[in-house]
Amino acid sequence: MNQQKQTKEENDTQTSPIKNKVGSIFVPVRDIEKSRSWYCQVLGLKEADCSIMNGHLCPLPMVGTGIILDTMPMWGGDQPGGAPSIDTPAFMLLTEDLKGSLEFMKKIGAELVTEIEHDHWFVVKDPDGNKLMICAE
Template sequence: MNKKQPAQSGITPTSPIKNKVGSVFVPVRNIEKSRSWYCQVLGLNEADCEIVNGHLCPLPMDGVGIILDTMPKWGGDQPGGAASIETPAFMLMTEDLKGSFDYMKELGVNLVTEIEHEHWFVVKDPDGNKLMICLEW
């Protein structure tokens, strides 16, 4: 029977996995429609957001990347598509929270919350993914 050896005090195990997030995948049903929506929300030029292999669209971001994906391998080929993100998995940052909230309202975005604690609010994208918009200090 294999027994785990107790970790020696003060010694951190070595891992080949980096302490770094490369990109976040966002499940979408219609890659073109989602690309347009995200480009409008983020102020990106659609021409700079190429659709790759018919189902991926990496967005040019500062910091951690976002990749829109119809996820054919993970249920995207099913009638309802891949499951949407029901709990915000990442934050999009802003220096103008009220201006961002008003902008999302003007775009007709589905607002899940009002501005909370003068720090954040949550919206839904066209696929029902919940996204948090957060004040950057």
Template sequence: MSEVVTSPVKNKVGSIFIPVRNIEQSREWYCRLLGLPTDCPIMNGHLCPLPMDGTGLILDTMPMWGGNEPGGAPNLKTPAFMLVTDDLQVSYEFAKTNNINIVTDIQYDHWFIIKDPDENMLMICRQ
């Protein structure tokens, strides 16, 4: 039996950072994808917290982590989280209709992968 260790770190994810190159264009793309108003504030010139239900998403040009380099901060080459939907087929059709880069077809009637303009991989998953 393993011992439970007391820790000051909570077992709760606060927010997920998504590396982007152009904060304004990324804000517009993510707000359209998520059905959010496009007036989310940009903080300190490089952060844009999106109003989410549950765990937060923060778009970030990541100046401390390569964002000031010519190629920008490294993108997410594998899905690091999933966005949920009640209707997978309608979400897939929405992606097609809105010219979102679709990486996979619907897999196992449960999920598919898209890329944002910075080629970050994002999973859309049936709830």
């Protein structure tokens, strides 16, 4: 009993080698080229700056935490329906012009999930049905 208690205390004080830092966020997509075009349009990026790697990955040049579009062949992307979409926003994209961002998303034909909520955010779907939150900075 004493040895078990000591081991638990040692585990509680052990420092984790895992950093308190997010490297990149993976977004499951079905058509990597179509998704790259859509995200480049939304984020104001040039497609030429967003290379498709290994036929299924497309890292997007972001400020801060990265976004990687991925057809996810190891995680269901090779199935008829593809990898499951993100059904609950897992991250937010920031804007200094929330109303202008909503109008832009409407103009490009993005599917709206919500209008502006609490004067702070709204949610849209990307072409693969992933829900994305756009939030005032």
